[in-house]
Amino acid sequence: MPVDEGTAVKIERDILSYLDTVKKERGLTDEKWGEQAFQGSVNGRRKVQNLKRPQSNGQPQKLCIADFVRLCSVLHIDPARVLSKALEDNNL
Numbered sequence: 726m727p728v729d730e731g732t733a734v735k736i737e738r739d740i741l742s743y744l745d746t747v748k749k750e751r752g753l754t755d756e757k758w759g760e761q762a763f764q765g766s767v768n769g770r771r772k773v774q775n776l777k778r779p780q781s782n783g784q785p786q787k788l789c790i791a792d793f794v795r796l797c798s799v800l801h802i803d804p805a806r807v808l809s810k811a812l813e814d815n816n817l
Contacts, residue, residue: 728817736811737788741776743807747800762795 728736748758759769766772773796776786797804 732815734785736815738785739811739814740793740807741788744796744800745777747802751800758796758799761799
């Protein structure tokens with residue numbers, strides 16, 4: 726069953742919201758989370774914040790699979806479970 730663009734964006738936003746909640750519960754800042762998730766990147770915090778904010782065109786930045794897995798890994802969360810829950814919550 727194909728997923729329309731609006732639903733796909735909602736799923737990505739739900740996932741980022743959940744991960745941000747877990748990050749806060751674990752006492753991590755965006756800076757620490759970004760540094761650990763995007764090791765070797767010049768500014769991991771900015772990468773995290775860019776995922777959470779709309780771009781200049783008003784659209785949210787897409788959450789790529791590699792970034793999703795990195796962000797989950799730092800939080801010691803199974804990305805498959807996070808995705809499964811997000812799909813279930815959106816009746817997919």
